[in-house]
Amino acid sequence: MSNYRKGARELFEEVIDQGLCTGCGACVTACPYIVAYEGRIVVLDKCTIADGHCYQHCPRTHTDMNAVSEKIFGVPYDDGEVGHALDIHMVKSKDAEIKEKGQDGGTVTTLLALALEEEMIDVAVCTKMDEEKIARGYLARTRAELLECAGSSYEASFALEAYRSIPKENTEKVAIVGLGCQVEALGKIKSDPAKNRANPDNIKLTLGLFCGWALRPDIFHPYLKGLCDPSQAVKFDIPHTPHYTFDVYTKSDTKSVSLDDIRPYINLACQYCWDMTAEFSDISLGSAGSRFPGWNTVIVRTKTGSDLVKLAKAKGILETQALPGQRLAHLKTVALKRKKTAFKNITDKTGDKKDLLYVGGLSEGIADKLSEG
Amino acid sequence: MSRRRLRKEPFNLIISGVGGQGNVLLSAFVGAALLNEGFMVSVADTFGVSQRGGSVTSHIKISKKTLYSSVTLDGKADVILGMEPVETLRALGEFGNPHVVVIVNPRPIYPSGGATYPDLDKVKRAITKLSSKTKFVNATEEALKMGNPIYTNIILLGSLVGANVLPITKETMMPILKERFPGKLLEENIKAFGKGMELIAKA
Amino acid sequence: MASIAMNKPGATVLLMGNEAVARGAIEAGIGVAAAYPGSPSSEVLTTIAGVAKQMKIHAEWSVNEKVAMEVAGGASFAGIRSFCAMKQNGANVAADFLVNANMTGVGDAGMVVFISDDPGGMTSNNEEDSRTITKWLDNPLLEPSSAQEAKEMIKWAYEVSEAVNLVTFVRGVTRISYTKSNVMLGELPEKKEKKAFFPDLWDMYNPKKSKFTSGPFPIFHKPLHEKLEKAREIFERSTFNQYMGPEHPELLIITCGACTSYCTEAVDELKAGERVGILKLGTTWPLPEKLVAKHLSTTKTVLFVEEIDPFVERNVMELAASLLPATCDLTFYGKRSGHLAPYNEQSTNLVIDALVDILGTTYQARDLTYDEEAKKAIQIVPDRPINMCAGCPHRATFWAVKKALQLDGRKGFVCGDIGCYAMGFTAPGFFQSRTMHAMGSGAGVANGLGNLRQFGFDQPVIAMTGDSTFYHAVLPALVNGVYNNSSFILLILDNSATAMTGFQPHPGTGLLATGDPAKVVDMEAVCRAMGADVRVCDPFDLEDTTKALLSMIKKDGGTRVIIMRHMCQLVKARRKITNKYRMHVDKERCLGDTCGCDNLCTRILGCPGLMVDREISKAAIDEALCVGCGLCADICPSSAIIREEAI
């Protein structure tokens, strides 16, 4: 990994100009020359340093999946459908206040609130939408602040910017909620910490969100404004099959548009994303599908994650249920399909079945496996 | 024509420093003093853009008989007054020779834009190696003690005159300072000048 | 310098070449002096202006060189000796007037123009040799070799100008203009009232007699050539042309101007006085052909030594060709042979090198071991790139521009111009400027770029100009932009002075060249009246300025103006205005070499007042250089630089 060091210039040449930037925010304020502005990464200065953490920590530059997996799980990378998993089931919050605000089961917010209460963490790096529903990273230190972050924005939020803003000398214990690209970036940060930023060993909990794609704020937000007054919106949702809509709940009504209308605003970088289930987390969460509204599917991946879920259950704030076999099979099918699509898009771009852009260190046979059907 | 002796014909003095350090004022003072002593002098300063933080050199050629071109020939400096250490070394590299006398203010001015400044002791050693007659004068330090770095050049002027390498004396210098500095400023500058003479005597 | 008007003929004073030129003009009894500042010529007018009232001279900073030339022309037409000074580029600006003034000739009183060229481009962005202009103008040209001679020549140039009725040029170079040396003063003119009167010479039946209106007719052109021949004859007898050396030199050096002393020194240094003769020409156009021919006949080898172009070299070779076959044995050395270069400044050492080669001798400047050691020792000497001063408002402006352009993200850029902010294409300006040409060209080029929309061009264009440049040459470009609806932003860096050349006042400052109060030509009002969208910012309000810039950039279309108003730090220093802050670095917070990968403040912002405390690898304030502008506090991402209100 460390022989693969480049700087801001290459970050631009190889990631941003190539349409690979996911908007995760890992590079933002990695140095003061990089900022997120109106949905774009902007390098304010021609940094000439050949050895930059901006490049190093970007999830779309070469990533040694094994090294990251070793760092986080202590085992080599599991290139199966949903990555390294200890347990998969369904959960939902029993906390009424959270349930009301949460996206699906409100589990993310519930687990974070518990971790705060138990002093397992001091601060949670979340994504918060402002009045205009522009999503940016946010540091939540109280239950109330956590509640302000509940609910999903489907726009890329550069949320890791907030993590980057934590000063070097800060020793607070941190939890992070992020998408696949974001937890991958965190894995890279942990594997090779920047000496000018807070110690990533302080990250005590990583919650990953399932993710199919994210929208580009620079083009989607103007569209949203055409749909409704963003300040009146209270929730965004993509109900699962058989629905094929993007729904905006406003204070007065619900606007439902076909997903086809939304597609043009999807960040094209997401077509190269390999990881639907945020594989490098302690716990990954998604919705449980339209047959189980108000539930989350949860993949517990580490002991930390498992202990936290157990504690929540013991405290009676979380309700669990087994994931029906058919539902699990569906999850795996979708996740595998995602890997295959990414594999195709990536290799179409590189023109080389061995060159998977950022996905490095996979087993020999993987290309054949993913090329099938 | 001057009654004073000139050790060489022509005699070459170089003042090297960084734009903004006030070398133009220094060379003007020295030039005026030499003129008053009856010498033929040409003084060439660096003007224009280089004055903005670049390296600047003033050449002063002194003669008893004729006006020379202003720029010192390579390897022909007789005295180098260095207002800044690497600039002194730069001047030595071009104009130095085994006989050159060097008076140098060892306070570095760092180049902008991240160019690395060499280790100060290394610079000092290189200077003394190229001129066995090197004297260090902590002019900036003294000026800061006086409350304003602006006095650095007048302290150095004091040292230059006090070093007895030029055919000018404190007495030649005084009327020139008087003409230039009004009132309270004069007092401070005379103090600075005196400080410079003191420092060189001890150096 | 008050002594410039000293009435002590015979007294010796130390004068800078430019001051000597000024004194020459004063001794010549000029009534009008006009100039536009430009190194290396600026001090000439400053000096005259300093004593203008006492000497009853009208001295002005004109808005540009063409106007300066016309101002002087007007005076001469009305019988007042007039004088003009400029740098090499200025002659181009004024050329359009001059190609007509050579036809009309001057008035009864002479007109002299001093142009200082800049070999090596020490204070310019070109190395133009202005002498060629006098050749195509068919006007007489003199070249002084020292400050003393410059003074004498200026005086004599008036006699030439009046004798042949042409504008007469004196060419200086940086080394002449900026070298201070002993100058013996001459007499000041008698104090008698000068009377200006414009003679009505118009004769509708005889245009030939009608002075001061040029026409396309050969009737004007023919007398010009007769005048030039007359000048040549005067030059043949001029004592400014001198020969030193043996009667039949093995090598004849033909030189002029500043190079004269390089040649004498080189010959001395090589002890070649018996072998080499030096013909120094003080009058270089038209060439004193008879004199030169005489000297050519005494030798077989000739070396030309002059600054920049092979001007004398070509002219003498042309003459030699016309003298064939008498000159067929001559070998010529100089720029053509490669012994000297047609660029960069000449020096005694370069002449020595050429002579060593031609004469087949050797030369050793210093002890060889020492030489080796010295060359080795300076390998550790770092480059010292020029920089904007500590506290310079341009640094803040460029920071805001950089940020706004990057945030906008359409690959916008700056069209630069001439002034301190010309540094915009280097590190101190964060490499923002992408074009730089003549005075006012930034706005002009931006005009062109701003009308390329139909070709898919949507990059934002920012033209930069200084306040003085604005009045000099940007006004027409701005009118053009508004009129032709060109899409660009004009950034006027209003720092209250022509800083680069030494703080001369300009029409926006409310001061005249003499220091007397003047009407302020309000640039803001001018721009508004032209119909441009105008904003005024203080670049030290970094955040607001950046926001204003960004919103102007996004406003695409039309010519927009932002005036960046903050006084030049050096002007503040001269006026004893101190900044508000005392700065210090909180060592705990500073990230040092891990900041932005490596010191954002010292490496990128690059203010001379910031340095790295090597022991702890953190930023520090250099107290000897910091002027307390507070800019760095705004850019430090760790809020490690603290400003305290100083009392």
Ligand SMILES: Cc1cc2nc3c(=O)[nH]c(=O)nc-3n(C[C@H](O)[C@H](O)[C@H](O)COP(=O)(O)OP(=O)(O)OC[C@H]3O[C@@H](n4cnc5c(N)ncnc54)[C@H](O)[C@@H]3O)c2cc1C
């Ligand atoms: C862009 C995006 C795409 C998604 N796609 C799918 C999908 O295809 N399938 C699926 O099953 N689930 C998807 N999810 C996850 C789903 O929307 C819920 O976030 C998840 O089920 C957790 O629900 P919850 O009720 O526990 O969350 P809550 O308790 O409401 O907590 C939500 C958390 O999400 C974080 N968040 C909100 N917006 C963003 C954002 N833009 N980027 C990063 N973090 C954010 C907030 O910080 C908050 O802590 C997606 C989420 C996002 C943000």
Ligand code: SF4
């Ligand atoms: S993917 Fe993340 S780290 Fe990479 S360029 Fe985009 S925002 Fe920066």
Ligand code: SF4
């Ligand atoms: S910008 Fe701030 S943190 Fe970075 S080196 Fe300078 S003072 Fe330190």
